[in-house]
Structures are given as structure tokens and as C-alpha cells.
Amino acid sequence: MTKADLVEQVAEKTGLTRTDVAVVVDSFLDTIKRSMEEGHNIEIRGFGTYKIKLRKARKARNPRTGEVVPVPDRKVPVFKPSNEFKNMITKLPLEEE
Numbered sequence: 001m002t003k004a005d006l007v008e009q010v011a012e013k014t015g016l017t018r019t020d021v022a023v024v025v026d027s028f029l030d031t032i033k034r035s036m037e038e039g040h041n042i043e044i045r046g047f048g049t050y051k052i053k054l055r056k057a058r059k060a061r062n063p064r065t066g067e068v069v070p071v072p073d074r075k076v077p078v079f080k081p082s083n084e085f086k087n088m089i090t091k092l093p094l095e096e097e
Contacts, residue, residue, distance in 0.1 A: 003029075036077055048081040 003025060011021045032042055032050060042050040057073045081089075 044082075046082055046084050048079055048085055051078050051080065052076070053078050 007018055007021045007025055010016070010025070011018045014021065035042055036050060036052055039052065041052070052075050055074050055076055058071050060069050060071050061067070062069055
């Protein structure tokens with residue numbers, strides 16, 4: 001599902017125009033990104049939590065040359081689904097890809 005698909009479905013359910021829904025979706029996503037950029041975690045009950053985690057420095061190996069390359073500390077965004085959301089997904093039947 002793309003952002004356009006999401007906008008379309010919300011517009012159908014709410015009766016709002018696609019343009020209005022697109023503004024809301026863009027604002028929602030921008031707010032999440034901006035809040036995380038400021039170091040805040042975001043918790044949406046029943047859905048999940050967006051957090052920033054620190055990945056420690058490590059040594060990696062260049063597969064082409066075998067040379068050891070240092071990888072510095074870095075912050076990465078992570079999403080942890082709520083138990084309610086995980087339980088809903090685990091009940092879905094498995095599909096072949």
C-alpha cells in the first residue's frame with residue numbers, strides 16, 4: 001500500500017476530499033519525523049511505538065577486499081508494534097508470495 005492508497009481509503013471512509021486527506025496524512029507524517037528528529041518517542045496506543053535507538057560502534061568487513069572497516073555509533077529509527085497489533089497480524093492466514 002502506498003501513501004496515495006492510504007489517502008484514497010481514508011477519503012472514502014470519511015467523505016473528505018482526497019486533497020484534504022493528503023494534507024492531513026502529510027502533516028501527520030511530518031509531525032512524526034520532526035518529533036523524532038528532536039529526540040522524542042511516539043506512542044500510538046493499539047498501534048505501536050516509534051523510537052530512536054543507538055547502534056554501537058562496531059567493526060565490519062568489506063566483502064570485496066576483506067578489509068576491516070570501522071562503523072561509528074549511529075542513531076536509527078525503529079518501530080515496535082503494540083501487542084494488540086501483533087496479535088491481529090498473527091491471526092492472518094499465511095499467503096504464498
